Amino acid sequence: MFSSSNLYLLLLVSAATSTFARALISQAALSDSSQIRIQPAEQHIPPPRTVTGGKHPFDAAIASVGVLFTSLDPNAEDMMHLWLPLGKTVTTSSSPILPLQPSTARITTFIHSRPDLVGPEFLNRIQCELSMYSNRTEGADETERWKVSFSEKDGLVRFADRHGPFWLGGSEVESYHCFS
Numbered sequence: 001m002f003s004s005s006n007l008y009l010l011l012l013v014s015a016a017t018s019t020f021a022r023a024l025i026s027q028a029a030l031s032d033s034s035q036i037r038i039q040p041a042e043q044h045i046p047p048p049r050t051v052t053g054g055k056h057p058f059d060a061a062i063a064s065v066g067v068l069f070t071s072l073d074p075n076a077e078d079m080m081h082l083w084l085p086l087g088k089t090v091t092t093s094s095s096p097i098l099p100l101q102p103s104t105a106r107i108t109t110f111i112h113s114r115p116d117l118v119g120p121e122f123l124n125r126i127q128c129e130l131s132m133y134s135n136r137t138e139g140a141d142e143t144e145r146w147k148v149s150f151s152e153k154d155g156l157v158r159f160a161d162r163h164g165p166f167w168l169g170g171s172e173v174e175s176y177h178c179f180s
Contacts, residue, residue, distance in 0.1 A: 058082040058097060065126055065178040066108040071099040072160060081108065084128065089177040100172040102130075103160045107152040123152045128178040130159075132171040 060066070064083035071080070080099065084090060092098045110118045110126055129149040148166050150157040159168045 058084070058095075060111055061085070062111060062113055063087070065110050065128065067128060067178075068106045068108050069099050070103045070105075072101040072103045073099065083111070084176055084178045086110070086126070086178050086180065089131075089175050091175045092173055098173070098176060101159075101168070101170075102173065104156055104158050105150065106156045107150070122180070125151075125180045126178060127151050127180070128176065130168070130173045131175045131177070132168060132173055 060083050063086045065086055066081060066083050069080045069082065070078060080097075082098070090098065092100055105128070107123070107126060107128060110123055112118055112122075127149050128151070129147050131147050148159070148168060150166060154166075157166045158164050159166050161167055
């Protein structure tokens, strides 16, 4: 298990990732000094948390991939940063915190056996795959499954974009699986 200093470092890495993401959000500069500058609304990215009573913790842990999600579900949080275990399939039925209909996703980081960040060459090899039951085509067998996968190189992936390569077709996600 983690010592308290390693756990602190993991939480610090998670917080640093969130802070870095906020810093990248561009702000428009106002050219007229007589205008009042309106500050952007305070944005809060909820910290990673553990599913109570479930099998899979989604806090920062060894061999876990950090993924930032937004969801189409009006009852879900606006943004979630979860740590998915590398090499393991996690189902939405056994882990209710996972978004059933994610709107967007982005791989943020990976924690390996040491509590520090990996280099970009390893992060670029990580793929996350979403499995769904197909309802995109009429007459398709109900048990037919299809998958959508993305990597850190894809940047912000938009699952709700009907014309994009990552479109989920309105289907609910059955499982998540990240691997390298």
